Amino acid sequence: MEDRAAATESPGETGNQALSSRVIELRKKRGLTLEQLAAASGVSRSMLSQIERGKANPTLAVTLRIAQAFGMNIGDLVDQPWTASRIEVVRSDDTRQLFRDDRECRIRTLSPLHMEKNVEFYEIRLAPGARLHSAPHFEGTRELLTVTQGHAAVAAGDNRCELSAGDSAHYHADLEHTILNRGDEELIAFLVVTYQ
Incomplete structure (x- = not known):
């Protein structure tokens, strides 16, 4: 799973839009251009543009790079702070965990999405x-x-x-x-x- 693949997949619109709004908000608050954020994060300008338009579902690694460019962890970026619970469950019917779902291929993320790892x-x-x-x-x-x-x-x-x-x-x-x-x-x- 990587930049190019992530740009072509389109699961959970709600999650995409939330991340999109958050990245735009943080980038503008810090006065960064897409080019500057790309240089700071190591994520391509085109991928960042697609994320901001809600057209891409970035992998955890890409999301982590963006979070680190803003000096935060993934939980802070997606505005879902780490829970104190000792057990986190990924439910089989949670559509937010779908990375891809079409006639040929279904990819479900089994890792908690906010985890920095x-x-x-x-x-x-x-x-x-x-x-x-x-x-x-x-x-x-x-x-x-x-x-x-x-x-x-x-x-x-x-x-x-x-x-x-x-x-x-x-x-x-x-x-x-x-x-x-x-x-x-x-x-x-x-x-x-x-x-x-």
């Missing part, structure tokens, strides 16, 4: 023959994919592997990479993304 956790469902293609993420990004149902083909750079239910693959995600459903049934997998 270097790990993201997703549930991925791919229709037969569908693929999830990603441009290279930030340098040092790795992905761990575990298949729970179906048959997947994974490509990362020039490397390829095949996975069946119960198999896992760990690969460099700072290279162009693809997950393809090679089976006749829905592919269900869990994806852990780590950033160094």
Whole structure:
């Protein structure tokens, strides 16, 4: 999950609009141009523009970079301060957790959205023959994919592997990479993304 992919997905409009308003408010309050915020955060100007227009659903890593550019954590940025609760639950029917949901692919974020961290956790469902293609993420990004149902083909750079239910693959995600459903049934997998 990364800048380019995030710009094409359009889940939870409410969450997008809330973040959009917050980024615009903070940027203007600090007298920053989009170019200056891009330089400070390491997030492209075009991605920031899409976020401000509510047209992009940024990953946790991108949101963290924006928050850090404003000198705050993710909770402060999205105006949802860290709760003192020891257990946080991500409900299966919480549409705010949907990163993507269409006929070919459903990606659900299993990590609490406000958490400031270097790990993201997703549930991925791919229709037969569908693929999830990603441009290279930030340098040092790795992905761990575990298949729970179906048959997947994974490509990362020039490397390829095949996975069946119960198999896992760990690969460099700072290279162009693809997950393809090679089976006749829905592919269900869990994806852990780590950033160094």
